[in-house]
Amino acid sequence: MYYYVLNRGDDVSERLTETFHRLAQQYDMHINEQSPDIVLSIGGDGTLLQAFHRFRHRLEHTSFVGIHTGHLGFYADWKPEEIGQLAHMMGTYAGDLRIVKYPLVEIAITTKRGTEKHLALNEFTLKGVESTLVARLNINDEPFEMFRGDGICISTPSGSTAYNKSLGGAIIHPSFDAVQIAEIASINNRVYRTLGSSIILPQHHHCDIYPRPDQNLLLTLDHLSFQCSDVVSIRCMVAEEKVNFSRFRPFTFWNRVKEAFIGEELE
Ligand code: NAD
DSSP: OEEEEEEOSSHHHHHHHHHHHHHHHHTTOEEOSSSOSEEEEEEOHHHHHHHHHHTGGGGGGOEEEEEESSSOOSSEEEOGGGHHHHHHHHHHSGGGOOEEEEEEEEEEEEETTEEEEEEESSEEEEEESSSOEEEEEEETTEEEEEEEEEEEEEEOSTTTTTHHHHTTOOOOOTTSOEEEEEEEEEOOSSSOOOOOSOEEEETTOOEEEEEOTTOOEEEEETTEEEEESOEEEEEEEEEEEEEEEEOSSOOOHHHHHHHHHTOSOOO
16 A cells, blocks of 8 residues: 655654654555555645645545644544554555545636636635725526625535635535535625625536636635636536545544534533
């Protein structure tokens, strides 16, 4: 079995990485930077987002697992002290991995230079840089609304607990093939009007965003960001590709939500 470790770069994560390499030798696991079967991320959710984008070209052949060296993460849900147990399970069940597949957002950005397709594990956001974002939204090729405000966030179900949650969006179980469109501070008054609530699109539906021409836009894909001033349109939909997570023990999505946001039950 081939594996690769991507860590956050801090001392704790570096030391855990060394420990994992030693354990891997005992279980006949071999490091492979180009085509790993499993990618172990050691750090936080941000580290797993980096790992996802690094191996985005071979999602079908790779599965991800994360150890958190800070607080419990949504993707990084193994504790540092469980590293021995994780290495044992990876080595023992390598040929018989239990995989869970989570949906992704596909974003096709059309500029004057052509169309580029991207994937996000958490979300894609679109914001104005110097001024309010002004953009028309079409849903399934029908005009829907004219958006004015700080921006728009298009998230996956597993990303619904991240930025989307801060925007008041719903939390969606990752077994739904869906994307959620949430507004970031829309302007609503007698002149300008948007829906105000977030929208959840099922698979095979799409939303096209047409920003007013020549706006300087800030686009983000998970932890990555870039500026673009010649965007013609952006199509958002559920991607055909999915991301694989290796599940070596049950840890349900709702338990993770509870542990991250609610904590201990009240008596
Ligand atoms: P980071 O590592 O500091 O992550 C920010 C926080 O988001 C961390 O606490 C992390 O655990 C949490 N997080 C990431 N993915 C999550 C998920 N799927 N569910 C629940 N929590 C999650 O910063 P980064 O590495 O730049 O991470 C980028 C992510 O930060 C983005 O994908 C976005 O979701 C999130 N973000 C959130 C806000 C906000 O809530 N206002 C604003 C910007 C970015």
